[in-house]
Amino acid sequence: MKNTLFAKDIVTIDSLSKAEIELIFAKASEMKSLVKSKGGDQRLSGKIITAAFFEPSTRTFSSFLAAAQRLGAGVIAHNGMQNTSVAKGESYEHTVKVLCHYSDCLIIRHPQPGKPKEASEYAQVPVINAGDGINEHPTQALFDTYTVVKHFGTVDKLNVALVGDLKNGRTVHSLTKSLTKFGKVNFVFVAPDQLRMPKYIKDEVSQKGSLYKEVENLSEVTSRCDVIYMTRVQKERFTDLAEYERLKDFYILDRKLASNMKKNALIMHPLPIAAGEIASELDSDPRSVYLSDQLSNGMYLRMALLDLLLRK
């Protein structure tokens, strides 16, 4: 297949076709073999990738940097912009233009929705959205979808529970979009009333021919689910911290609650676990992939994306 991703921006899942996602997945599998056989190669030698993270990050930042370096690219790494000219008042437009001048790809995380898209209007190089406020986190969704597809071979008819802060969680917004590109999923959106999935996402699910239902009680659904995707209540999006305190541990998936889950199910989380929403006793459960496949697939998939965006 022709590489239609060359020089493309990845700011939303919406802009990717199913064929493009399949191309990314095939390349991610190649990257897995490459890393396992020799750690990487030099195919991006001579290229420089800039990461500009206006919000905290451990995994996304580190795995993008690892991905770039495993393919021989150089990196300009800003994990937090407080030591850049942003602190002196430089505009976002100038910051983006300056960083692009030195590099071949810009990876941006920002607290405000739409900022990576805005950057793509100023940038001469491809822009990757590494999370924009409560909006989207497309690369996370791609490797989460990859993890599900690799495990089950399909997404069709899977019962997928997305649990927690579905209102503010950008990972679940993008994940819903990417799973429904792949097939007809039966979603269960598990959230307290204050944190329900936004209507526009639910409307998209229906338009794409997938099904969803909304419940508040997690224990009602655990036995039927193929995937339980837990999320953190997004403290930084709350203006009322008392409300956050009331909601932060609304769901705790522990061994007891997981005991009636299917043997072949997946327990997923984008991480970080911040309020014990998955009990640490489940870290070593064979169904848990948040400290294993999700992490390694994240790096393989980001290697794949950099390769496809930067080389014809």
Ligand code: NCD
């Ligand atoms: C997520 C994020 O930043 O949206 N983290 C990540 O990138 N793995 C999830 C979260 O912070 O809750």
